[in-house]
Amino acid sequence: MCAFVVVPRQPEGMEEFSVSITEAACLGASLALSGIFYYLHKKSRTTVKKLDNAPHFALDGKLKDLLKVTPGACLRYAVIEGTVKPVGEPLTSHFHKEIFGVLQKFILKEHRLVWSGLSRTWLDTERVLHERVNMVPFVLAGSDETTVKVVSPLYAAGNHTEITNEKFHQATFGFGELVGQYLSGEKPKGLLELEEMLKVGTTLTGVGEVILDTDGNLSLRPPSDGSQYFLSMADFETLRRENDNMAAWWKVLLVASALAGSAVLFWAGLRYYRHLKVRWEREKENREFVRRQNQDARLRSDGADEDGADDGSGNACVICLSRPRDCILLDCGHVCCCHACFRALHHRKCPICRQDIVRVLPFYQP
Known part of the structure; x- marks a missing residue:
C-alpha cells in the first residue's frame, strides 16, 4: 500500500487570520506619511492665515x-x-x-x-x-x-x-x-x-x-x-499665493496618502471576510458530514463506530494508516482517507489524484 505523508494543519476552528508584511508596511507608511502631510498642511494653513491677518x-x-x-x-x-x-x-x-x-x-x-x-x-x-x-x-x-x-x-x-x-x-x-x-x-x-x-x-x-x-x-x-x-x-500677493498653493499641495498629498491607507484597510478587510466565509462553509460542510454519517449509522444495525480502527488493512486511511476510510471525495470519487485527515489537509486536493476537492460525503463499508 502506498502511504502519503501530509503535514497537518490547524483544525478548522483554530485557523487565524494574519495581515501580510506588505499590507502592514503599506499601512504603516500611509499612516506615517499622512501624519507628516497633515502637520505640513496645518503649518502652511497657519502661515497663510497669519499672512492674511498681518x-x-x-x-x-x-x-x-x-x-x-x-x-x-x-x-x-x-x-x-x-x-x-x-x-x-x-x-x-x-x-x-x-x-x-x-x-x-x-x-x-x-x-x-x-x-x-x-x-x-x-x-x-x-x-x-x-x-x-x-x-x-x-x-x-x-x-x-x-x-x-x-x-x-x-x-x-x-x-x-x-x-x-x-x-x-x-x-x-x-x-x-x-x-x-x-x-x-x-x-x-x-x-x-x-x-x-x-x-x-x-x-x-x-x-x-x-x-x-x-x-x-x-x-x-x-x-x-x-x-x-x-x-x-x-510682492506680498505673490508671496501669499505661493504659500496658499503649498498648503493646497500638502492637502492633496494628505488625501492621497489617506486614500491609499483606506485602500489597504479595505483589502485586508476583504481578505478577512473571505477567510471567514471559507471557514463558515467548511464548518457547515463538517456539520452536514456528521449529520449524514449519523443517519447512515442508524440505518445499519451492524454499523461500526466512526473512530474505531478497521481490522482489514485494505480499508485503512492512506494518510494516518489507523482509522478507516469514511468519506468520499468529490468530484474525483476517491475513497482514500478518514474525515479527520481530510480536515487536516493543507490544500483541499485529493491525496490520490491531486484534483480539487469540491465536496465530501460520508462513506460506510460494512
Missing part, C-alpha cells in the same frame, strides 16, 4: 511714530517693503565686478548618474560638496530714507537671492574608468559652480516682527512666537 505698513517716519505708542514698541507680525542698502562696504561678485550685494552664497554641487534597477534607467542625482556664505549688515530703505535693519536674514524663507554665476565643469574619463563606472552603476557627470547674491538696490518684501529699539532704530527680525519669517523679492 498689517501692511509703509516704511516711513509714520512707522516710528506708530511704534512709539505701541505697547512694547513692537509689532508682532507685520509686512513692510523696502530697498536693500548695505551698512558699510558691500560685497562684490567674484565673477562680475560690477555687481554688489549684501548676501553672497557659493555652492559647489556634484552631479552623478546612478543606475536604477527598478526603472532600468540612469537617474541624475546631485550632492553639495561645498557651501560658503558671506554677509554684511544691511537695511531696507523706504521712500523718505527711513530704514529698518534686517536681523538674521539667513533664517528667512522666500526667494531673496539671484544667481549671478552658474558654470558646469564637465567630467572627462578614460576608457578604463568608463568601464568601471558601468560596472559600479555610478557615472560622475561633473561639478556645478553657483554664486547667488542679494543685490544692492533689490526691493524686498519683509514679513516678521518689527521693533523700535532704545536708540530709535527700526529692526525687522524673526517673530518671537515662532511664526514664519519671510524675505522675498516677490
Whole structure:
C-alpha cells in the first residue's frame, strides 16, 4: 500500500487570520506619511492665515511714530517693503565686478548618474560638496530714507537671492574608468559652480516682527512666537499665493496618502471576510458530514463506530494508516482517507489524484 505523508494543519476552528508584511508596511507608511502631510498642511494653513491677518505698513517716519505708542514698541507680525542698502562696504561678485550685494552664497554641487534597477534607467542625482556664505549688515530703505535693519536674514524663507554665476565643469574619463563606472552603476557627470547674491538696490518684501529699539532704530527680525519669517523679492500677493498653493499641495498629498491607507484597510478587510466565509462553509460542510454519517449509522444495525480502527488493512486511511476510510471525495470519487485527515489537509486536493476537492460525503463499508 502506498502511504502519503501530509503535514497537518490547524483544525478548522483554530485557523487565524494574519495581515501580510506588505499590507502592514503599506499601512504603516500611509499612516506615517499622512501624519507628516497633515502637520505640513496645518503649518502652511497657519502661515497663510497669519499672512492674511498681518498689517501692511509703509516704511516711513509714520512707522516710528506708530511704534512709539505701541505697547512694547513692537509689532508682532507685520509686512513692510523696502530697498536693500548695505551698512558699510558691500560685497562684490567674484565673477562680475560690477555687481554688489549684501548676501553672497557659493555652492559647489556634484552631479552623478546612478543606475536604477527598478526603472532600468540612469537617474541624475546631485550632492553639495561645498557651501560658503558671506554677509554684511544691511537695511531696507523706504521712500523718505527711513530704514529698518534686517536681523538674521539667513533664517528667512522666500526667494531673496539671484544667481549671478552658474558654470558646469564637465567630467572627462578614460576608457578604463568608463568601464568601471558601468560596472559600479555610478557615472560622475561633473561639478556645478553657483554664486547667488542679494543685490544692492533689490526691493524686498519683509514679513516678521518689527521693533523700535532704545536708540530709535527700526529692526525687522524673526517673530518671537515662532511664526514664519519671510524675505522675498516677490510682492506680498505673490508671496501669499505661493504659500496658499503649498498648503493646497500638502492637502492633496494628505488625501492621497489617506486614500491609499483606506485602500489597504479595505483589502485586508476583504481578505478577512473571505477567510471567514471559507471557514463558515467548511464548518457547515463538517456539520452536514456528521449529520449524514449519523443517519447512515442508524440505518445499519451492524454499523461500526466512526473512530474505531478497521481490522482489514485494505480499508485503512492512506494518510494516518489507523482509522478507516469514511468519506468520499468529490468530484474525483476517491475513497482514500478518514474525515479527520481530510480536515487536516493543507490544500483541499485529493491525496490520490491531486484534483480539487469540491465536496465530501460520508462513506460506510460494512
